[in-house]
Amino acid sequence: MRMRPAMRGILALALFQVFGVIVFGAEQFFQTEVIGVSNGLIFALVALGYTLVYGIIELINFAHGDVFMLGSMLAFLLIGPIFAVTVDTPIVLKIGIVLLVLGVTMLGTAALNVSIERVAYKPLRNAPKLAPLISAIGMSFVLQNVGLLMAGPGNRSIDNIFGTSNILSAFGIEGVTINIQQVFVALVTIPLLIVLSWFVRTTRQGKAMRATAQDPDTAGLMGVDVNRTIAITFLIAGALAGAAGVVQILYNNTTVWNVGFRFGLNSFTAAVLGGIGNLQGAVLGALVLGFINAFSDRFFSANWTNALVFGILIAILVFRPTGLLGQQLADRA
Amino acid sequence: MRTATKQPVSGGIGGWVGHMVDAAAEIPGNYRDLLAGKRGRTVLLTILGILVLTYPIIYNQFLAGFSRNVFPLPFPDETTMTFMLIFGIMAIGLNIVVGFAGLLDLGYVAFYALGAYTSAFFASPHFGSVSIVLFSNVASGFPGIHLPFWIILPLAVLVAATFGALLGAPTLRLRGDYLAIVTLGFGEIVPVFFKNLAAITFTFTIGGVTIISLQDVNLTGGPLGINPIDPFVLLGVGFGATSGVAAVYFAMALTIIGIVVARNLERSRMGRAWGAIREDETAAEMMGVNTVRTKLLAFALGASFAGVAGAFQASYLGATTSDFFQFSTSILVLIMVILGGIGNIWGVLAGAIVLVYIDKTLLIWLGQRIGSVAPSFPNPSQFNFLIFGILLVMMMRFRPEGFIPSRQRAAELSIHGLQEAEAAMGVDVETDNVGVAPPGQSEIGPDAREAEAPSEADDL
Numbered sequence: 001m002r003m004r005p006a007m008r009g010i011l012a013l014a015l016f017q018v019f020g021v022i023v024f025g026a027e028q029f030f031q032t033e034v035i036g037v038s039n040g041l042i043f044a045l046v047a048l049g050y051t052l053v054y055g056i057i058e059l060i061n062f063a064h065g066d067v068f069m070l071g072s073m074l075a076f077l078l079i080g081p082i083f084a085v086t087v088d089t090p091i092v093l094k095i096g097i098v099l100l101v102l103g104v105t106m107l108g109t110a111a112l113n114v115s116i117e118r119v120a121y122k123p124l125r126n127a128p129k130l131a132p133l134i135s136a137i138g139m140s141f142v143l144q145n146v147g148l149l150m151a152g153p154g155n156r157s158i159d160n161i162f163g164t165s166n167i168l169s170a171f172g173i174e175g176v177t178i179n180i181q182q183v184f185v186a187l188v189t190i191p192l193l194i195v196l197s198w199f200v201r202t203t204r205q206g207k208a209m210r211a212t213a214q215d216p217d218t219a220g221l222m223g224v225d226v227n228r229t230i231a232i233t234f235l236i237a238g239a240l241a242g243a244a245g246v247v248q249i250l251y252n253n254t255t256v257w258n259v260g261f262r263f264g265l266n267s268f269t270a271a272v273l274g275g276i277g278n279l280q281g282a283v284l285g286a287l288v289l290g291f292i293n294a295f296s297d298r299f300f301s302a303n304w305t306n307a308l309v310f311g312i313l314i315a316i317l318v319f320r321p322t323g324l325l326g327q328q329l330a331d332r333a
Numbered sequence: 334m335r336t337a338t339k340q341p342v343s344g345g346i347g348g349w350v351g352h353m354v355d356a357a358a359e360i361p362g363n364y365r366d367l368l369a370g371k372r373g374r375t376v377l378l379t380i381l382g383i384l385v386l387t388y389p390i391i392y393n394q395f396l397a398g399f400s401r402n403v404f405p406l407p408f409p410d411e412t413t414m415t416f417m418l419i420f421g422i423m424a425i426g427l428n429i430v431v432g433f434a435g436l437l438d439l440g441y442v443a444f445y446a447l448g449a450y451t452s453a454f455f456a457s458p459h460f461g462s463v464s465i466v467l468f469s470n471v472a473s474g475f476p477g478i479h480l481p482f483w484i485i486l487p488l489a490v491l492v493a494a495t496f497g498a499l500l501g502a503p504t505l506r507l508r509g510d511y512l513a514i515v516t517l518g519f520g521e522i523v524p525v526f527f528k529n530l531a532a533i534t535f536t537f538t539i540g541g542v543t544i545i546s547l548q549d550v551n552l553t554g555g556p557l558g559i560n561p562i563d564p565f566v567l568l569g570v571g572f573g574a575t576s577g578v579a580a581v582y583f584a585m586a587l588t589i590i591g592i593v594v595a596r597n598l599e600r601s602r603m604g605r606a607w608g609a610i611r612e613d614e615t616a617a618e619m620m621g622v623n624t625v626r627t628k629l630l631a632f633a634l635g636a637s638f639a640g641v642a643g644a645f646q647a648s649y650l651g652a653t654t655s656d657f658f659q660f661s662t663s664i665l666v667l668i669m670v671i672l673g674g675i676g677n678i679w680g681v682l683a684g685a686i687v688l689v690y691i692d693k694t695l696l697i698w699l700g701q702r703i704g705s706v707a708p709s710f711p712n713p714s715q716f717n718f719l720i721f722g723i724l725l726v727m728m729m730r731f732r733p734e735g736f737i738p739s740r741q742r743a744a745e746l747s748i749h750g751l752q753e754a755e756a757a758m759g760v761d762v763e764t765d766n767v768g769v770a771p772p773g774q775s776e777i778g779p780d781a782r783e784a785e786a787p788s789e790a791d792d793l
Contacts, residue, residue, distance in 0.1 A: 060510050123730050129509050130437050131729050134671065137439075137664055138725025145719035149711065261660070265521075268514075307525040310518035317511050318503045 040290020045244035046267035049237030055277035065264015066143035071245025113238025275323030418584035426638020434631035435611030440520020448643025493640025501632030531555025558654025674735030
């Protein structure tokens with residue numbers, strides 16, 4: 001019997017819950033799932049950047065993880081040294097500052113991403129396909145070193161400005177913790193995902209993006225300003241990476257100059273898992289990767305998580321290069 | 334004072350600079366002509382060869398003393414020279430994969446690591462519960478396995494080539510950027526294994542029968558690595574970090590062997606097959622090239638060079654840890670290949686020499702100079718990858734074919750190079766393009782040909 005994909009997904013998720021509760025015990029399992037969802041939502045913001053850019057110019061934007069890193073560095077500088085927000089800051093002021101930081105960081109990384117596109121990728125639009133990839137790798141090293149110059153080689157930490165209270169204890173649940181950071185992650189990422197989806201599906205510019213992704217030459221002939229569309233794609237990707245940076249620093253309270261590599265790797269794997277170029281796929285892949293990270297860290301060993309993620313990435317690329325939802329671009333890769 | 338109108342290159346510093354810029358602008362044409370002439374070429378190469386062969390001794394006898402006693406100048410020392418050659422071997426090997434066969438490999442460091450750990454396993458006291466000493470100056474009964482380098486090196490080649498083929502096998506269907514990412518993943522996984530396989534505890538039983546049980550097996554020494562490792566020894570001379578010039582000449586011998594092997598491979602039937610799949614895999618397959626075998630051999634042979642480099646590096650340093658083998662090393666070797674000139678053995682060797690020089694001598698020297706004047710200024714050697722990153726972006730934008738390109742690759746990588754190559758082919762019958770049509774030599778007109786060129790070289 002053939003089922004619709006959504007049904008299959010729900011069934012798989014339900015089976016996973018039953019399996020998880022039996023194997024790991026309910027409290028451990030649900031706690032890990034909470035962490036997995038929080039990780040996954042942050043990955044989703046970064047993964048969307050990879051997938052948007054790949055969808056439109058077929059470039060693995062290697063520097064994207066480092067744009068995210070610079071976003072988290074900027075957020076660290078603003079929240080830590082500049083505004084000196086602590087857990088005792090009045091709640092209204094706290095919300096105001098967080099929103100301001102979010103706006104500033106998103107603007108900053110968006111502008112950065114657009115300039116990277118202009119400097120490193122645009123001149124290579126007609127070069128062999130791997131030239132921009134190599135250029136992106138170079139750019140990634142440049143950005144990492146900018147981060148190193150900005151913040152030095154060590155970890156940079158801020159106070160946990162949300163405190164450590166458990167939301168669920170209000171409902172009388174004590175075994176599983178959902179703290180305010182995790183709620184904050186959802187409060188920032190989910191609206192952004194909805195806005196992006198709305199933008200790409202309904203606006204004129206979103207239509208231009210989809211047209212360019214299908215065929216830049218034809219889109220150009222139909223009156224789409226291809227260069228502008230590509231720049232806007234990088235702008236959106238950069239803004240999302242900046243948001244992810246802010247969320248990351250407020251969730252983990254720490255950042256470091258090479259954090260972009262690990263996050264970039266996970267997010268790129270997520271994008272590939274979902275079917276690169278596919279927006280819903282990227283979010284789905286990111287949630288799966290968030291789960292895999294959380295479960296591997298908790299029940300296996302954090303030392304092996306990176307190897308596991310890379311193993312998954314290789315397996316997908318080799319055996320199912322279109323990913324989970326990647327029917328849309330069967331002729332790519 | 335002369336007027337500028339009469340003689341644009343006037344006196345003074347500005348004039349001198351202008352003159353040098355003019356001269357530099359003329360170099361490409363001149364050196365081509367010089368190299369094209371058989372006599373000029375012989376003379377140039379002889380001088381260069383003598384200089385390279387005697388430099389370690391000159392440095393050891395004169396330059397080191399001058400630097401120490403008179404004024405510190407950034408001459409490459411013995412360690413830098415040795416690493417120039419170690420990276421030179423790797424660049425030549427990566428050039429087989431990336432330059433000849435056109436397969437972008439971002440995980441080349443994995444094979445370097447495999448070579449290094451081959452040395453570490455088979456020439457160190459690490460496996461102290463046994464004592465195997467073979468043709469070695471290590472005392473008999475000394476704990477650990479101690480094999481001589483002429484067993485270690487073939488072993489390293491074998492291990493690296495096997496893993497190269499293992500990596501190649503699942504990636505045969507992939508092209509372009511997906512292949513690059515898979516190789517990157519492989520390059521990240523291998524060091525993770527070396528880092529984590531230090532306390533393997535693993536038990537698997539079925540119905541009370543123990544299938545496999547490992548208790549605290551220390552295979553790789555974990556994050557601390559393996560230390561000490563025996564140096565390579567030949568005729569009583571050791572080639573470790575303390576042996577100075579001797580190690581440089583040993584590395585030089587390995588490099589020369591590498592050059593000869595790569596050169597022969599390039600001109601062999603296999604080399605032409607690599608060229609064919611690089612330019613158009615589908616067409617090559619149609620013409621009867623066995624693409625599976627060709628690609629696997631490219632991966633395996635390319636990897637074996639890194640195996641040799643790694644085995645020598647570990648024995649040279651006398652220690653190895655998984656931290657040596659990071660993604661940035663893969664990229665460093667890739668930059669050497671790109672900077673020097675993708676596809677050209679001498680180019681990539683020059684790329685390795687220049688980059689290792691910048692990394693290991695020039696930046697450190699600059700840091701010391703700057704540090705003595707302005708101690709708070711950030712040390713440039715900490716930001717080596719900032720420079721390399723900028724270099725990579727600039728190269729891709731302005732000179733993707735590298736500084737000493739192979740003519741064929743130049744043609745593929747830039748329209749400018751294509752015209753140059755076509756012009757050259759018009760007069761020069763003796764080209765390397767045996768059996769491989771240069772891109773764009775189709776029956777479409779010259780204008781369409783230019784537009785066609787980039788897309789034909791789709792897979793780098």
